Amino acid sequence: MPTVSLSQSRAVPVPVDEAFDRVLAHPLPEIFRRRRLAIPPIKRVRDQQGEWGTVGQTRTIVLADGGTMLETLTSNDRPHSFGYTISAIRGPMKPLVASADGRWTFETAGTGTRITWAWELTPTPAGRVAMPAFATMWRGYARQALEEIEGILLR
Numbered sequence: 762m763p764t765v766s767l768s769q770s771r772a773v774p775v776p777v778d779e780a781f782d783r784v785l786a787h788p789l790p791e792i793f794r795r796r797r798l799a800i801p802p803i804k805r806v807r808d809q810q811g812e813w814g815t816v817g818q819t820r821t822i823v824l825a826d827g828g829t830m831l832e833t834l835t836s837n838d839r840p841h842s843f844g845y846t847i848s849a850i851r852g853p854m855k856p857l858v859a860s861a862d863g864r865w866t867f868e869t870a871g872t873g874t875r876i877t878w879a880w881e882l883t884p885t886p887a888g889r890v891a892m893p894a895f896a897t898m899w900r901g902y903a904r905q906a907l908e909e910i911e912g913i914l915l916r
Contacts, residue, residue, distance in 0.1 A: 765892050768879035769903035772870045773911045780874040781840035781867045784910055785814055789822065792909050797902035799853070799895075801825040814843075828852020835862075842866040857888030857895055876910060878903050 773780060784792075793803040801824045809820035816837050822830045831849035836842065847861040862881040867874050880899065884892050 765882040765884060765896060766879070767882060767896055767899050767903070768877055769900055769907060770875055770877040771904075771907035771911060772873055772875045773914050774873040775914045777867045777869055777874045778840040780876060780914060781843075783914060784865060784867075784876065785837075785839075785843055786812060787910075787913060791913065792906050793902075794909065795902075795905045796825070797905055798898045800898050800902045801828070822847075824852060824854075826853050828854050830854075836864075840867055855885075857885060857891055859883040859885050859888075876907060878906065 789803045789806050796802050803822055804825045805823045807821045807823060810818065813820070813834065814837055816834055818834045820832050822832055824830075829849070829851045830847045833846045833848070834843065835846055836844040842864055844862065844864040847858075847863060850858055850860070860883045864877075864879050864881075866877045866879070868877075869875075882892075882899075884895075888895070
């Protein structure tokens, strides 16, 4: 099944290494605290051992609608990028999404950093039809998350 590429970026006035370190370690429920149409906020993270940042680590993301996803950290190239996979999707998103490979990148932009969040999404056969609508919702969700990140980094 073909994948769907999604991404959203935002420039923030902080150095690359600071942006990378703070985003990687920040609690997901604070970054993803807002719903965007059918995409719910993250309620909590469970089963995480230690501080997030070691390749191979896993954790379960619990969504406000009761859905869950297993996140596995697949790369950590400080301060440039980190990547992860989303699998074992349960709940309302399961009929749409089989898996996703995510990546956060951090690039110098003027005196600050351009942060990009991207997903390479594998839809389910049934989810393929809904992907244009899901992609629109995801981009709005990502825009909200990047707004939250900017607020967190400027505190």
